[in-house]
Amino acid sequence: MLKVTNLQYQYKNAENIYSYELEVKPQEVVAILGQSGSGKSTLLDIVAGFVEPSAGSVILDEEELIGLPVEKRPITILFQNHNLFEHLSVQKNILLGVSKVLKDSIEEVEKVQAILKEVGLEEHEHKLASKLSGGQQQRVALARVLIRREPILLLDEPFTGLDEKTRLEMLDLVKKITLEHNLHTIMVTHEVEDCERIANKIYEMQDHSLVAR
Amino acid sequence: MMFKGLLRFKSAVLPGMLLSFTLLSFAFLLFYTLYLSQDGDIFTSIDERIYGLLKFTLYQAFLSTVLSLAVGILLAWALAHQSQFKGRGLLVALFSSSLVLPTLIVVFGLIGIFGRNGYLNQTTLFLFDTSFGSYLYGLGGILLAHTYLNASFASRALLHSFESIPKEKYKLAKSLNFSVFERFLYVEYPALKSTLLSIGSTIFLLCFTSFAVVLLLGGSPSYNTLEVAIYEAVKLDFDIGLALKLALIQLSISAVLVVFSSSFRVGLSNLKTSHTLIPWRETKTLQIVQWLIIGVFTLFFVLPLVVIVLDGIRADFTRILVEPLFVKSFMTSIMLATVSSILTVIIAVLLSNSRRNFSLSTRLEDHPFSKVLNAIIAFSGNLYLAIPSLVLGLGFFLMSQKYDGSPLLWSTLALLTANVLMSLPFALSVLAPAMQKTAQRYDKLAFSLGLTKRQRWFYVEYPYLKSALAYVFALAFCFSLGDLGIIALFGSDEFTTLPWYLYQLMGSYRTTDAAGVALVLLVLVLTVFILLPRLFRSERVKSN
Numbered sequence: 001m002l003k004v005t006n007l008q009y010q011y012k013n014a015e016n017i018y019s020y021e022l023e024v025k026p027q028e029v030v031a032i033l034g035q036s037g038s039g040k041s042t043l044l045d046i047v048a049g050f051v052e053p054s055a056g057s058v059i060l061d062e063e064e065l066i067g068l069p070v071e072k073r074p075i076t077i078l079f080q081n082h083n084l085f086e087h088l089s090v091q092k093n094i095l096l097g098v099s100k101v102l103k104d105s106i107e108e109v110e111k112v113q114a115i116l117k118e119v120g121l122e123e124h125e126h127k128l129a130s131k132l133s134g135g136q137q138q139r140v141a142l143a144r145v146l147i148r149r150e151p152i153l154l155l156d157e158p159f160t161g162l163d164e165k166t167r168l169e170m171l172d173l174v175k176k177i178t179l180e181h182n183l184h185t186i187m188v189t190h191e192v193e194d195c196e197r198i199a200n201k202i203y204e205m206q207d208h209s210l211v212a213r
Numbered sequence: 214m215m216f217k218g219l220l221r222f223k224s225a226v227l228p229g230m231l232l233s234f235t236l237l238s239f240a241f242l243l244f245y246t247l248y249l250s251q252d253g254d255i256f257t258s259i260d261e262r263i264y265g266l267l268k269f270t271l272y273q274a275f276l277s278t279v280l281s282l283a284v285g286i287l288l289a290w291a292l293a294h295q296s297q298f299k300g301r302g303l304l305v306a307l308f309s310s311s312l313v314l315p316t317l318i319v320v321f322g323l324i325g326i327f328g329r330n331g332y333l334n335q336t337t338l339f340l341f342d343t344s345f346g347s348y349l350y351g352l353g354g355i356l357l358a359h360t361y362l363n364a365s366f367a368s369r370a371l372l373h374s375f376e377s378i379p380k381e382k383y384k385l386a387k388s389l390n391f392s393v394f395e396r397f398l399y400v401e402y403p404a405l406k407s408t409l410l411s412i413g414s415t416i417f418l419l420c421f422t423s424f425a426v427v428l429l430l431g432g433s434p435s436y437n438t439l440e441v442a443i444y445e446a447v448k449l450d451f452d453i454g455l456a457l458k459l460a461l462i463q464l465s466i467s468a469v470l471v472v473f474s475s476s477f478r479v480g481l482s483n484l485k486t487s488h489t490l491i492p493w494r495e496t497k498t499l500q501i502v503q504w505l506i507i508g509v510f511t512l513f514f515v516l517p518l519v520v521i522v523l524d525g526i527r528a529d530f531t532r533i534l535v536e537p538l539f540v541k542s543f544m545t546s547i548m549l550a551t552v553s554s555i556l557t558v559i560i561a562v563l564l565s566n567s568r569r570n571f572s573l574s575t576r577l578e579d580h581p582f583s584k585v586l587n588a589i590i591a592f593s594g595n596l597y598l599a600i601p602s603l604v605l606g607l608g609f610f611l612m613s614q615k616y617d618g619s620p621l622l623w624s625t626l627a628l629l630t631a632n633v634l635m636s637l638p639f640a641l642s643v644l645a646p647a648m649q650k651t652a653q654r655y656d657k658l659a660f661s662l663g664l665t666k667r668q669r670w671f672y673v674e675y676p677y678l679k680s681a682l683a684y685v686f687a688l689a690f691c692f693s694l695g696d697l698g699i700i701a702l703f704g705s706d707e708f709t710t711l712p713w714y715l716y717q718l719m720g721s722y723r724t725t726d727a728a729g730v731a732l733v734l735l736v737l738v739l740t741v742f743i744l745l746p747r748l749f750r751s752e753r754v755k756s757n
Contacts, residue, residue: 048657048661050657069221069660070663071660071663079657079658082654083658084658085658085673087676099668100663100665102668102671
């Protein structure tokens with residue numbers, strides 16, 4: 001279980017304090033709705049470790065995540081853009097999710113090939129990421145989620161800008177991955193339809209606080 | 214919390230900060246050495262002569278800046294409005310090369326055209342049986358050379374500003390029936406203002422500390438600047454006391470100017486220019502004026518280089534290239550240029566890497582001391598603008614008298630230090646923004662994936678920085694190859710570089726040999742500057 005308890009954040013030189021409280025079970029997708037600038041992405045930044053809260057905790061199975069550096073947190077995050085290194089191949093982009101050495105092993109490469117098959121991109125293994133369509137790029141990013149096997153998946157409006165058919169395919173893939181790999185998924189979006197399609201619980205940012213819908 | 218952040222990024226921050234500390238300590242040591250070596254209070258013993266030197270130094274720097282900016286604006290304006298002719302890209306790239314052209318080459322070329330026996334006088338003598346005589350030496354020659362070197366540099370930066378103006382503003386101006394002057398005042402000048410200030414302050418600093426131009430074209434003590442006076446005090450008059458006095462005054466004023474101008478100084482970029490497409494033709498008169506400006510400046514820029522080629526090819530290369538002094542000069546120049554370029558790249562990367570940690574929200578931007586530390590690192594990288602080369606040279610000269618070490622060692626150390634310090638401001642102005650952009654783009658992704666430092670460098674940073682690194686290396690290499698600054702204090706037959714050798718040839722009226730050596734230097738500089746960055750350009754990576 002991922003528990004966000006009494007989390008608070010205040011921007012520099014601002015008066016408002018943003019507060020968050022939620023729980024995410026394994027295999028659950030929790031959606032956070034809100035207008036631009038309402039503070040929903042800040043929650044993801046805190047859980048990921050890019051910013052430190054002023055109070056509160058983020059606990060995964062009794063382990064406190066606050067205080068851990070980003071690279072030590074058990075998360076994979078997808079952003080609105082720059083989810084891939086465009087100058088690298090699809091294979092390399094996925095391998096960088098797990099490999100800590102410069103030379104890749106045969107086992108790792110085989111793992112990548114298997115995962116690319118799972119997301120339907122096996123023939124694009126050696127293509128440059130910049131040559132893929134928007135939807136294909138997000139599939140590669142999701143393939144990296146699979147290879148990393150981290151229990152928390154954070155989605156910061158990664159499917160904005162895709163055509164409706166591709167966006168719905170991506171959402172279904174997120175749901176499938178969350179169920180099959182026991183992930184705790186938090187998805188930030190401003191699309192109500194996206195929430196209703198795949199979310200188990202929906203929260204909304206109202207007056208700088210997260211409230212259940 | 215304060216130290217936790219620093220600890221997390223220690224490997225990125227510490228090397229740059231240590232380097233910064235080393236550079237600032239060196240500057241302090243230099244100032245201390247100079248100050249301790251002089252007797253009395255320098256500021257109460259400024260006599261008429263020193264006051265005159267200071268006045269002229271400031272005066273020529275001011276006039277040079279005004280002229281360079283005026284010509285630069287006109288040229289940039291003309292190029293911005295004639296944006297689609299064939300060869301425009303090549304022309305703009307050629308003007309960019311003025312940054313790396315050795316001052317000695319430029320002066321040699323200008324003397325070849327405007328000197329007493331130059332092509333202009335020879336032409337008027339042939340056509341009209343009259344000559345203009347010797348008019349190049351003095352304030353006019355200094356201004357001419359400074360304008361040549363700096364107007365093209367200014368026009369490149371200003372062209373970027375012109376091209377950043379949205380075409381909708383031009384459409385608005387046209388719909389309101391603005392005259393050319395009104396269009397410039399209300400649409401174009403606001404876009405140029407900040408660039409003008411920053412370029413202007415850089416040009417002023419460069420002209421204030423100008424050495425080779427004044428040495429070669431000053432012509433008489435009335436047209437000496439502080440830098441040349443330091444050189445003459447050390448090399449000709451053996452008056453170290455006077456040299457020290459002048460050096461401390463020069464250092465104090467330069468430091469104040471650097472601090473004053475640092476808030477609006479911006480550097481150069483190796484980005485290509487684009488062109489704003491204004492979808493209507495200018496009036497015929499305006500087009501003629503713009504073409505005239507481009508044509509005249511191109512002639513002005515290219516002719517001295519053509520003269521070097523024409524005079525140079527007449528030299529006896531079979532003899533020059535095997536002369537022991539030429540070979541020694543060539544090898545020393547190449548060695549010094551290579552070592553100082555490598556050092557410049559490494560130091561610039563480390564300083565830029567440190568700096569960006571204090572200005573990124575994913576790193577230490579919120580650290581209490583981030584602004585101060587950022588400013589300190591930036592200042593340490595721009596030290597050369599505050600410490601002119603002759604002042605630096607004098608400092609090394611005094612240290613070589615005080616401490617052990619062979620003259621060759623001190624000369625090499627002095628030149629390497631000067632070359633690196635001279636290139637650093639330009640290197641940082643290219644690398645710092647490039648590294649900042651790479652981090653802004655990929656920090657979150659790289660941190661969330663837990664990439665190691667080596668993975669980060671090989672797979673993320675290097676592919677994007679490759680061409681900037683090659684450009685910085687080429688820039689530093691060319692600066693070093695062409696410098697006639699500190700070598701003027703340390704040069705001898707035992708320790709000689711190409712510019713020093715060329716200067717000796719010019720001084721002993723071996724003009725044909727000098728032309729040959731000038732051509733070699735020109736070809737070397739242009740080859741490195743144009744070819745090297747191209748070798749590292751990558752089609753995989755779109756420029757930042």
